[in-house]
Amino acid sequence: MKRILIAGVSxxxxxxxxxxxxxxxxxxxxxGLCRVPEEVREEVAHTQRLHLISWDAWDETSLDQVVRRxxxxxxxxxxxxxxxxxxxxxxxxxxxxxxxxxxxGRQNIERSFRVNAFGFLGLVQALVPWLTHREFKRxxxxxxxxxxxxxxxxxxxxxxxxxxxxxxxxxxxLSIELRRRNRSVACIALHPGTTATPLSEPFQRSLAQLxxxxxxxxxxxxxxxxxxLSEQDNGKFLSWDGAELPx
Numbered sequence: 001m002k003r004i005l006i007a008g009v010s011x012x013x014x015x016x017x018x019x020x021x022x023x024x025x026x027x028x029x030x031x032g033l034c035r036v037p038e039e040v041r042e043e044v045a046h047t048q049r050l051h052l053i054s055w056d057a058w059d060e061t062s063l064d065q066v067v068r069r070x071x072x073x074x075x076x077x078x079x080x081x082x083x084x085x086x087x088x089x090x091x092x093x094x095x096x097x098x099x100x101x102x103x104x105g106r107q108n109i110e111r112s113f114r115v116n117a118f119g120f121l122g123l124v125q126a127l128v129p130w131l132t133h134r135e136f137k138r139x140x141x142x143x144x145x146x147x148x149x150x151x152x153x154x155x156x157x158x159x160x161x162x163x164x165x166x167x168x169x170x171x172x173x174l175s176i177e178l179r180r181r182n183r184s185v186a187c188i189a190l191h192p193g194t195t196a197t198p199l200s201e202p203f204q205r206s207l208a209q210l211x212x213x214x215x216x217x218x219x220x221x222x223x224x225x226x227x228x229l230s231e232q233d234n235g236k237f238l239s240w241d242g243a244e245l246p247x
Contacts, residue, residue: 001021001025001138001227002081003028003029003078003082004021004029004031004080004081004083005033005070005082005083005127006031007057007084007087007120007123008033008085008087009030010034010035010039011197012196012215013142013192013197013215013219014032014034014084014087015044016215017222018044018050019044020216020219020220020223029049030050031051031052031070031074032051032052033052033054033066035055035056036054037052037053040052057115058115060122063126066123070127074130079132079133080131081136082137082138082226083124083127083131083139084140084142084226085119087115087119088115088116089112095108095111095112097156098157100156108159109158109159109162112160112162112163113159113162113166115163116166117164117166120141121170121174124139124174128181131178131181132181134182135184136186137178137184137186138226139178139188140187140190141167141170141190142192143164143168143189143191144191144192145191145239145245146164148165148237148247150247168189168237171187171188171189175187176235185231185234186229186230186233187235188234188236188237188238190237190240191238192221193213193221193241195212195213195214195215195217196215213240221241224242225238
């Protein structure tokens with residue numbers, strides 16, 4: 001992996017992935033997308049190999065700037081070999097996971113779908129010129145096991161579950177279409193495992209019964225899976241340990 005784009009580098013997992021890749025792959029260069037590049041620039045080492053671009057999954061117009069800036073870093077002819085979408089939204093000051101039907105609100109549903117699902121689809125759409133080469137391509141969407149329809153035995157979390165299920169379908173669709181443009185591709189959904197991040201922080205009581213990884217451990221696990229991908233993995237939903245998950 002030499003030419004990598006990571007969307008959501010300001011998040012805990014995105015930042016840990018960036019640091020791990022820069023450390024373990026000395027020949028790689030990373031384009032990092034996030035809302036506030038200055039915050040990341042101050043905290044991540046090897047910044048000479050990290051190119052930060054302002055981007056907001058909530059704002060479709062920000063993709064225009066990404067495309068313009070990306071052309072100056074990696075030309076479409078040169079292409080990208082790896083795209084990792086780590087942006088995600090479970091809760092905020094004005095938004096919490098729904099415990100029952102009465103908690104569901106249209107605005108929260110739309111917001112969750114925009115960040116967790118549509119942001120990924122729009123980004124890949126914009127990056128098509130960088131993905132149509134004979135070189136093997138990895139397109140990875142960080143999903144969540146709770147987005148599995150067949151694995152859902154508890155209910156609740158309507159916005160997040162629904163958005164991650166939509167993300168999974170987008171991955172499956174793209175795995176078919178991208179392969180028509182480039183036979184050598186692995187487009188997958190990837191469950192990172194339970195990670196100690198601000199996203200999971202409000203649910204400490206529930207997490208007590210689970211194995212919780214640090215962001216650094218999660219990054220190590222995910223890079224191991226991503227680096228071992230092959231064409232045979234195209235269209236799969238994988239877990240952090242490489243196991244295949246049910247859609």
